[in-house]
Amino acid sequence: MYNIYLKKYSSYIGHNAKIANPPCFPHDKFGIFISGNASIGKDCIIFQQVTIGTNHLPDSKGMGAPTIGNNCYIGAGAKIIGKVVVGNNVRIGANCVVFEDVPDNSVVVNEKPRYIQKNEITNKQYKRIDGKWKFYNNGLWEEELDEEVLNKLNEI
Structure with a gap:
């Protein structure tokens, strides 16, 4: 039943992921990927297309799974990869890529986009x-x- 449910949403939540209590999925579970060994605290809000993924590259300094604190807001399309610790009360903006630790009470945003003007595309x-x-x-x-x-x- 679990696999049928996740396939319906094109999602994956590892059986050994540690989730303190059910997260809020405002746009349902569409495209959510949470790898095994990831840890998610209480009262987290996770939007669609979010990846919370383990890094399995042995030569990487970030090898391992993410740990996410309590009361975190993870925007649409965000990626949290590797052995990083996201503190409590953190907001991660849409489409941000997090691969380093984030302290408590922080907001993570992408830099301003850069535009390259061309004559014709x-x-x-x-x-x-x-x-x-x-x-x-x-x-x-x-x-x-x-x-x-x-x-x-x-x-x-």
């Missing part, structure tokens, strides 16, 4: 179909005919 999605490079346009896959683009794609 083409965001074509390419895929090899039936041996030919095609791009997605108006709901259909169209064959790419530009030799310069084809040469670059063939280097992949």
Whole structure:
């Protein structure tokens, strides 16, 4: 039953994760990943697409699972990776990546985004179909005919 429930939400919560009491999932459990050995304190709020993951790389200084304190707010898409300690009463902003300890009563935010202005940007999605490079346009896959683009794609 547990696996069916998690599959429905595309989620995973390790059987050996330590959770003090049921967290609040304001947008349900969609895309939540909590690895085994992770520890989560009381009264935490966890939004969708959050990863609380163990680092298994032996040559990494952050090898291990996260420990999250009480009364923490973890925004949508946040990633908490490795043997880090997140203190009590911490807010982690949406899409932040945490890989170092966070002290009690702190707010974690990303730096201001950086914008790079270009003259023109083409965001074509390419895929090899039936041996030919095609791009997605108006709901259909169209064959790419530009030799310069084809040469670059063939280097992949």
